[in-house]
Amino acid sequence: MLYALFLFAGPQDIPYVYCLFYVIFVPLRWIYYRYKKWHYYLLDFCYYANTFLLVMILFYPKDEKLFMVCFSFAEGPLAWALIVWRCSLVFSSFDKLVSVLIHLLPGIVLFTIRWWNPHTFAAMHPEGRAARVTWPYVEDKSYLWTWLFFVPLAAYTLWQLMYFLIVNVLRRQRLLKDPEVMTSYRELSKKAQKANNIWWRLSGLLGDKNRQVMYILLQALFTVATMALTVPIFLSYWMHVVFQILKVCAATWNGGSFILEVMPRQVVQKQQKKKLNMKPIEQVNSAQHAEDDDGTPGNQHEHTTEEQKQ
Numbered sequence: 001m002l003y004a005l006f007l008f009a010g011p012q013d014i015p016y017v018y019c020l021f022y023v024i025f026v027p028l029r030w031i032y033y034r035y036k037k038w039h040y041y042l043l044d045f046c047y048y049a050n051t052f053l054l055v056m057i058l059f060y061p062k063d064e065k066l067f068m069v070c071f072s073f074a075e076g077p078l079a080w081a082l083i084v085w086r087c088s089l090v091f092s093s094f095d096k097l098v099s100v101l102i103h104l105l106p107g108i109v110l111f112t113i114r115w116w117n118p119h120t121f122a123a124m125h126p127e128g129r130a131a132r133v134t135w136p137y138v139e140d141k142s143y144l145w146t147w148l149f150f151v152p153l154a155a156y157t158l159w160q161l162m163y164f165l166i167v168n169v170l171r172r173q174r175l176l177k178d179p180e181v182m183t184s185y186r187e188l189s190k191k192a193q194k195a196n197n198i199w200w201r202l203s204g205l206l207g208d209k210n211r212q213v214m215y216i217l218l219q220a221l222f223t224v225a226t227m228a229l230t231v232p233i234f235l236s237y238w239m240h241v242v243f244q245i246l247k248v249c250a251a252t253w254n255g256g257s258f259i260l261e262v263m264p265r266q267v268v269q270k271q272q273k274k275k276l277n278m279k280p281i282e283q284v285n286s287a288q289h290a291e292d293d294d295g296t297p298g299n300q301h302e303h304t305t306e307e308q309k310q
Contacts, residue, residue: 049070
């Protein structure tokens with residue numbers, strides 16, 4: 001149903017369809033993740049950024065500065081996380097689908113607000129004033145960099161401090177007691193260690209004890225770089241169009257790779273596990289049959305001997 005709403009909604013309605021998506025699927029995800037012990041994922045930056053956007057749409061839709069902050073979040077770390085972390089558009093997986101939309105939809109919403117929304121067009125050409133080239137209106141380069149880079153970076157730093165306080169201080173003992181409770185760092189480090197990839201090697205530059213600190217630093221560098229890239233995207237309509245296409249293509253490609261490469265491998269692994277689980281049962285059954293076979297001839301022999309005696 002939401003797909004149809006996104007496809008057939010007018011540009012001015014897209015933000016409210018997104019709000020509907022948020023208020024339905026984020027709480028559902030929390031319930032599901034709470035059951036799976038994955039609920040600390042909802043403290044990640046992507047949900048922080050989506051909440052910023054929700055607040056802007058519902059309460060401050062005409063705030064140009066807040067729009068630019070949300071734009072930096074959506075077309076910076078969220079968009080590039082979709083590409084770098086290989087989020088997969090797999091329609092058969094509800095969890096993967098929601099993960100893609102969490103990263104993809106904010107950029108699409110802000111694209112429609114900036115370039116296609118009728119209210120935006122009206123703001124570009126206000127009555128009694130000189131025509132504005134774009135909405136939001138950019139006074140100069142310092143204004144642009146302030147609200148597309150420095151202020152969003154400060155907001156990101158605030159999130160990082162809150163995240164560290166909650167996960168590494170307030171809930172530290174809870175996480176130490178239960179290794180099944182997952183956080184982003186636990187999942188990424190587990191996958192990186194298993195693959196022994198570049199992220200695992202980079203996170204170990206300061207030693208094994210400081211891997212989490214290194215992870216925070218790498219994430220900060222990623223955020224700085226991707227937020228800086230939002231400036232040219234913000235200024236160019238066609239670059240913004242190409243970037244939307246790139247994100248959709250990347251998610252689709254990753255989804256195809258997952259279906260064609262990962263899913264068959266998972267099926268094979270499940271079959272192998274089943275075989276391994278069946279082996280002890282088969283061994284027990286064969287042992288029981290062997291005992292029965294050993295006992296039967298003996299009984300027959302005793303019975304025959306008794307008959308002969310009689």
